[in-house]
Structure formats: structure tokens, C-alpha cells
Amino acid sequence: MAQNHQDQDHHDHDHHAHEESELSPMDLRVRALESVLVEKGYVDPAALDALIETYETKVGPHNGARVVARAWVDPTFRARLLADATPAMRELGIGGRGGEHMVVVANTPETHNLVVCTLCSCYPWPVLGLPPVWYKSPPYRSRAVIEPRAVLGEFGVTLPASQGIRVWDSTAELRYMVLPMRPAGTAGLDEAALAALVTRDAMIGTGLPRPPGGAG
């Protein structure tokens, strides 16, 4: 079977063979750990592949955007989502590890919601995928709870002073997703078009949905 380089990158079961020339000390350290854990029978290499593939390519913010768009167009779904998010998301086939106990919090003109995990990196994987580095890093984790308005400013979000900010620190196994307000001028859009306006940051609370017809 002919394999081009790209195929090798993605499918070769000897994941490291093509990186031989640039192995860092961390690469070597992790390779040693993996070798030992696999050889001792604690870890199935196929499980590693499946885990990485799942969380690198399958699970991501497109899931959350579907949930948001559905809530925007279906008031009864919205009500179920805000009352008990986990089963409501299951209606769309969304759930699993890191989202066993979902809570959806809705932005209103009075209150903007912002999600953080000051103690580690808790994040709603099934709807947003794995978190970006900034979400897991000390600047965001330290500041979101003490100066959320300044934090939002760094993300380019300026809220009216009349809109309070509610910060949700994910200190247990509940996982939070923000339901942003539906942008003005979207009456004519279908669910898929609405979902395309929903950014990941809008579901963390560090952003707002894109305006319709914007540059994307």
C-alpha cells in the first residue's frame, strides 16, 4: 500500500518513527512511560489512538453551537436545557466524559455569564472539546474571579455597566456552558446558520456570538 507522508502522520501505528530526528527530552520521557505502561499491560495502544482521535478531531465546539442554536429556535428545548442540561443535550446525541453533569446558564441583558476553573481545568468536553491553553493557564484562572470585567476587556468584550457579571467557578463535577443571547437580525436564519454564529468563546463567556452576515 502506498503511503504518502500525510497518511503516515495520521495512521502509522508507530507514531514516533517519523519524528526520530527531532525527539525532544519530553518526547523521550513520554515514550519511555508509554512503552512501560503498554508492555506491562495497563494500557492498550488502540485505546490511546482512540482517545487521541476522539478528542483531537471529533469532539469540539460545533457540538455546543448545535445546542445553542437549537435553544434559540425552540423555546421548549431551551426550557428543558436550562432546567436540566444533561438530558436535554442527550436529545441531540451530545454528552459523555467531562459533561456528565451539565449546567447551562443563559445570558440576559442584566447578567453576563463567565466560566472558569480556578483550581485546575474543568471544562465541558462534550460541548466544547478540550480547552485552549489560555483557559488552563494562570492568568485566566487567577483573574476571572477577581476582575472579570478587565478579563472580558482583554477579549474585546465591553459590557454595559448595567449588565452584571456572574462568574461560575467549576469546583466540582458540574460543567458549565453559557447560552449567549441570540444576536439581533437573525430572524431569517435557520438552525445551521445560527450555529455558525456561535463561537467557542461565546459559550465560555469570554466572547459574544458573531453578528449575522459578518466577515466570519
Next chain:
Amino acid sequence: MAQNHQDQDHHDHDHHAHEESELSPMDLRVRALESVLVEKGYVDPAALDALIETYETKVGPHNGARVVARAWVDPTFRARLLADATPAMRELGIGGRGGEHMVVVANTPETHNLVVCTLCSCYPWPVLGLPPVWYKSPPYRSRAVIEPRAVLGEFGVTLPASQGIRVWDSTAELRYMVLPMRPAGTAGLDEAALAALVTRDAMIGTGLPRPPGGAG
């Protein structure tokens, strides 16, 4: 003038010449800073020499030990020391930078005193000299205020449960010295012999005076 190697180490005004072969990046970095500050006229090299000589060789816990011994033999001095330590120490010619506002706290059977600076490295220089590394380091600074008994245990000091511990966190320009209890069996000792029993740690509170006639 003939100079042996030791003379060079202590008196050569080109302090770095003999270290040329082992200059670390930090040596080079500090040398650059010093060169610039001296050449710009902000720093007099003779002042550097005098500062280093003073705090490396002249000021040290022998000063504090003299104060403690005097307080053990002279009740009126002890009273003056505990009432207003700074002028009392001046009677012995002790004082200056880092000890402008001294407070002496006396151990009793009811209370053992322990001194720390959780925020930096405040320490009573005129009586104890410059602090040891452990005093300035995170383990001591973090733990002395929350688990002083465990900290004392690591220094080999086990107090009776009936003896409370008073921790003094040096958060302003007051500087604390502990006046330990005079050890039993020292009735016949003169002031100099008593001073020899007073360790630096006994004046921080992480130790107790040596017993008389001990191995030293």
C-alpha cells in the same frame, strides 16, 4: 607589596580577576550591572566593599547573644529591653540598618516565641546579621504561621503542649528578637559564658539555648 592568594581574595579591588576561569552567567550578568552603575557614578566601589565587609564579617548573632546575656544577668536592663528594645540595645552599641525599630519578646513557660517574615525576609540585622537561606525560603515562610509546632519539630524543638506558641510575622519595619529563657544550671556563669550558650536560632525562636557544659 607581596600578596598571597588569601590577600587577593579579600583585598584586591578587581574582585573578579581571580575568578575569570569560572564565571557563571550570573557572575557575568551582575558584573555588567555593577560596571554600568559604577561607571555612571551611582555607586562608589568603596561603598560596595564596605557594605559587603560589614554584613559578611562584622554584624552577626554574637551581637544578639550579648544582648540576651546582659538581659539574663541584669534585671533592670531586661526590663528596659522588653519595654523599648532599640535604645536598650544602643546601650551596648548595637543598632542600625534593619534594626531601627526593635522589639524583643521573652519566652516564658507559658509562651514560646517564633519570628518569621512571610512576605519577604525582614530580619533584625544588627543583632543577628543577614538571615540564613532557610529563613528567606518558601518552606519556612509558608509554614511558620500555620503549623509552627511542626516547624519547631523539624528544628528538633519539642515544646510541652501546655506551652503556647506566639508567631510574630514581621510585616512592617519592626524587627523581632526572641529573648530565650535562661537555661538551668547557669548560676555560676559570667556574661561572656552565658552569651556563648545563645544560638542564633534561639533568638529567632527555632531553637533553644545550649545547655551549660554541653558539647557546644
Next chain:
Amino acid sequence: MNGGQDLGGMHGFGPIAPEADEPRFHAAWEKRVFGLAMAMGYTGVWNLDASRSAREALPPGEYLTSSYYAIWLKALERQVRAHELATLEELSSGTVSTPPAPVARVLKGEAVEPLFARGFPSDRPVDAPARFAAGERVRARILNPAGHTRLPRYVRGHVGTVETVHGGFVFPDTNARLAGEAPQWLYTVRFCGRDLWGAEAEPGHAVSVNAFESYLEPVEPEPVP
């Protein structure tokens, strides 16, 4: 523990710096660490709370200067060694020289999709009734355990309002040290930002945490002014 992980309200870390492309992983080894941590978590030798505890037990200076997956890696190596699943010599050499230890489960490749799509719920029944009710004022207790806890420093001692009673959940403080799930009632408690941070703080925000029942105590009724 009051470790390097307890970051809420700290200063000095600088601006938030989103990356232009935000790759999920920044090196091949990061993917492997992620997968290894997930797979080893499934063995039942330890649990998620224990893994969090192992990560935050890194010395604070090391925690704060290590990248995210470097923290995961160091904690995983420590756990593997602490549970005698492998020796330091094996981890250094990458060569097995001792027999494997028994583990309860091994995550098979074909099981990943169904298991992870289902998830691993943490809710558990609790026999006793909930001590606090929605709307009640409660104080976050002053606790400073040397071990794992999920009550951040910045709320301790402060009074907030119970917003939601969530039901029983595994208690991380005991579970992390493999001392049992000991489930407790879990609450969302809302605090006023100014109460937490002082009158000079940024105005107009509230912060909530999820607090286990033993983290909370009743507030004495306030005297009528």
C-alpha cells in the same frame, strides 16, 4: 491544599494570551500524555480526584512554571511509581524489568467510544437530608487541609447564598486519598464580588462555587439593627 493550583484572585501572571490558532496539542508527546492519563485513570488504581491531587502536589514553583501537559506527565509518573506499577528505573529506561501489578480494568480500544460517550457520573445517593436549602445564607468554612480539597482559598470565611441544591456527589477530599467516595450534598453558593474582594474591587459581579456540604456552615441570624 493551598498549593500552586489555587489561583483564584492571585496577581502577577500578566495578560491572558490566546494563541492565534489554538492547537489542542502543541507537541506529539502532549497527545500521548493525554491518552495515557485517560487510559490509566480507567484502571481503577486511582481516580480523577487522586489525579488532580497528584498534579497540585507538585511544588508550587514547579507547578507554575510547567506547561499543562507537563504537569499531567509529572503527576502521572508519580502516581505510577507511588502505586508500584513501574519503577523509576523502568520509567527512566523505558524498559520493563519488574512484573506488572494487577489492575482492576484495562481500557480496550473498542471500548473508548461507548464508554466515553456515556461518561463516568459522579452523582451518588446520600441518605441524610440536605442541611441547607436554596436561598439560605451560608458561610464557607475556614479550612486549610494539607490534602486535596475543592474549596478555593478565596471563598473561605465568606458568606454567600445557596442557589441550588444539586444532590449527592462523590466527595473529592476523601476520594482523592482513596479513602472512599463518602458522597455529600453539593450546592452552588453565590458570593457578591465585593464581599470576596473588598470595597475597592471591580464592581458589579458575583462569583459562585460548587461547595460540598462539609465546606459550609450556617450563618447565625443577624441581629435586627
Next chain:
Amino acid sequence: MNGGQDLGGMHGFGPIAPEADEPRFHAAWEKRVFGLAMAMGYTGVWNLDASRSAREALPPGEYLTSSYYAIWLKALERQVRAHELATLEELSSGTVSTPPAPVARVLKGEAVEPLFARGFPSDRPVDAPARFAAGERVRARILNPAGHTRLPRYVRGHVGTVETVHGGFVFPDTNARLAGEAPQWLYTVRFCGRDLWGAEAEPGHAVSVNAFESYLEPVEPEPVP
């Protein structure tokens, strides 16, 4: 600031490790940094509080992984550059390429002994009477300034007892940002260890801090039970 310097009550740093011989300095460069920091402190371009502030403004991870005199060095370099006493290029090369800036004083070699033996007192007259008296119960205010403060996190919000009224002293919070000495009454306030750390904490100790008047607020008289 809630930076890497505010260590009281933190966990995870391990045992205290006294050295066998405890040299005052561990390398030749440490002595030079010590002397340079003292000499530059005398110039009047900044003050001791500003130097402490510069040290604690290092990112927490860097603060906690730098040796003591490395912290002093990094802060001194920052101060020298911030006050335009020298350029980055000059500090990198060790070669002067810009004219010196004026400084108020230069510490001369022969002045070290008399000046440092006399010291540099921080007490200052304060016109207003002291707000609190010895024996009074006071609460440490909840303050979280991003700038320099000498009220450690671990006492904020807690109630203690004024033990001593010390007189007026330079207020570090303003002095550190070169905004004036603004002297305030200084107190010693004693806290019960259990009040600070909780009922599960090590028993039988009290902790005191030196607190400036604006760090404190009166405690409402408690209702009769």
C-alpha cells in the same frame, strides 16, 4: 499584591532545609548584588518599599523558582531600567552608552559605617489620634490591591486583638509607588491560630502581624447571646 511573595499558609514547599554551614553568600555575585541593592537604595531614586514591590512583582512562578539574591538582582535590573538609570543594552553589554541620570545622593565608602550603624528609621509623626486602642477587637480589612501591600492574605477578613499601638510609620502601600510616605498609625494585632486556619488546624498558637491603621476596621459589638 497577591503574588508569589505572599506565602503564609501555603502548602507544598516541602521541609525546611537548614544548610550545614549556612554561608551568608553562596557565590561571589550574591555579595555584589547585596551591595548594589544597598547602595542604589541610598540614591533616593526609589525606596525600600519600592524594592520589595519590584521583587514581588516578578511572575509568581519565576519568584518561586529564583534564589533569593536572583530575585534581588532581577528586581534591581528592572528598577534601574524603569527609572532610566541605564538601558537594557547597557545592562546586557556592561558598557555605558548613555549619559548618567541625576540622583539625589551617592553612598560613599567612608559613609557606610556611620550611616548603616545609625540606620534609616521609618517612624514619622502622625497628626490624627490613633483610631484603635490596645485591647480592642479589630477586623483585618478585605483588601486585594494589585499593588504593594503589607497585609498578608491569611489575616484578611479575620478578627484579632490590638496588642500594641506603635506610633506613626511610613505607609508602604503609597511609598512603594513613590506616592508619598503618608504615615499611618501602626499596630500589632494578634490572631488566634484556630481563627485563622480553622478548627482542624494545629492547636495552641497565636499569630500577630504589624498592621497599618487603614488595614483595620472596627468590629461591631457582638450581640449578647
